[in-house]
Amino acid sequence: MGDREAAIQAAISDIDAGVFLSQRAAAKAYNIPQSTISTRIRGRQSNQASHVYQQRLTPEQEDFLVQWILEEDARAFPPSHARAREMANRILRMNGDHRPVGKHWMAAFLKRNPRVASVVGRKIEAARAEGATPVQISAFLELFERTRTRLGIRAEDIWNMDETGKALGVCANTRVLASSQKKKAYHQSPENREWASVIECVSATGKKLRCSVIFKGKSLQSTWFPAIIPEWLYTASENGWTSNAIGVEWLERVFLPETALLEDRWRMLILDGHVGKALATANIRAAQLETENRRLYSQLEALKPQQPRKKVRVDPNQRFADVDTIMVAVQASQLLQAQRDVNAEEKAAERTAAETAAQTLQSMCTEWQL
Structure with a gap:
């Protein structure tokens, strides 16, 4: 039973119970046309009930199919559209009807049975x-x-x-x-x-x-x-x-x-x-x-502790050298340079003497060979 059909039945029940004094009040409360309530009270059936004879499956067989879908869904095996259609065809064959359901049967089946729906399946x-x-x-x-x-x-x-x-x-x-x-x-x-x-x-x-x-x-x-x-x-x-x-x-x-x-x-x-x-x-x-x-x-x-730099107190007046200190440093530098020059001359003389001795020895060897 759909939501609309349930609302119609509830409105008729409230009218019979005296909750509403008129059909108009019941129709307004349930948001249903008054003509629908009036025709139902006079004995007219719903569209679904009046066309039951046109359905391929009986209401009992469709209830069985709905229950089977819910059980398969609970077992994490929700049937696909093709599988549900195959089950419906098997039920029809049990009734002696070997003609398969039509291409619009699934949409009508879901409309008649709101307990099941077509949803996205994830693995x-x-x-x-x-x-x-x-x-x-x-x-x-x-x-x-x-x-x-x-x-x-x-x-x-x-x-x-x-x-x-x-x-x-x-x-x-x-x-x-x-x-x-x-x-x-x-x-x-x-x-x-x-x-x-x-x-x-x-x-x-x-x-x-x-x-x-x-x-x-x-x-x-x-x-x-x-x-x-x-x-x-x-x-x-x-x-x-x-x-x-x-x-x-x-x-x-x-x-x-x-x-x-x-x-x-x-x-x-x-x-x-x-x-x-x-x-x-x-x-x-x-x-x-x-x-x-x-x-x-x-x-x-x-x-790890970092080694701090040692701070040395410096007298601002002694930060720059005086004239006497500069002259002493210049004289020491000149003396060091003179000593280096003397050492260089001595090494040059020793190198010249060694070369001369080598040449003399070579000339003596040449004369002996001759």
Whole structure:
């Protein structure tokens, strides 16, 4: 029953109960034409009820189809338009009607059954869909609140990290049938395709860290990138997913440096089990200690006492030399220069004598040979 039909039935009930003394007052209260209320009181049926015989499926069969859609949606398997049409055709074949539903049947079906609607379906991993039970979610929320309260963790220090990506040849979002109370529905997707993964991290206050992109391959290739790329962390793995080494690298180069605090406070990092395998406790502790060591070393360097310059008191009257001191310095300089000249002359004489002796010895050897 639609909203308009429900309003008509409520207006007629209030008139019968004496809430309204006239049809005009009831029509004004429920924003319904008075003629509609008048014809209904006289026994006229609604358009939907009067055309039930023209429907391919009976109201009971359509109720069954609606319930099936809601159950599939609750299991994270919301049916697509084609799948719902196939179910309707199967019901018709059970009735002996082998003619498929028409191309406008889906629009009329949704109009007659406002409990379901056509929404955008988004993929979700099978493990996440199967693990998101009310019991597990309640247990997680209790553990989260207990840990946050015990350690006094602030909202800006709570971070959520997850791995997402794009599968080759798969459309991201499709139209599916789900509860009309939803704006979008999640449907499970297979995990056996090639992926280019992205590690994202955001805080409870909306602050985000640099993304880490993981390509499938042995190493990064320059042909994969355009001329201008964001300043993110880029790496590669054999399957395009997170590995132990990539997880530790993300901790050391992205999370720990970009969330470092000036004061000593706890930080909380929330991640799922798939990514958590790559970020083992030992790896997290090792990366944290290395970052802490670098931070403490920088603080120690900043705290080292600087050697102050020794201040010497100088008499302003003695800052410039007097005439006698200048004359003594000039005489000392002249004496030093004269001594250098004498030494140079002595070295020149010694060098000349050595050359003469060498020439004499050479001439004697020449005469002996002759």
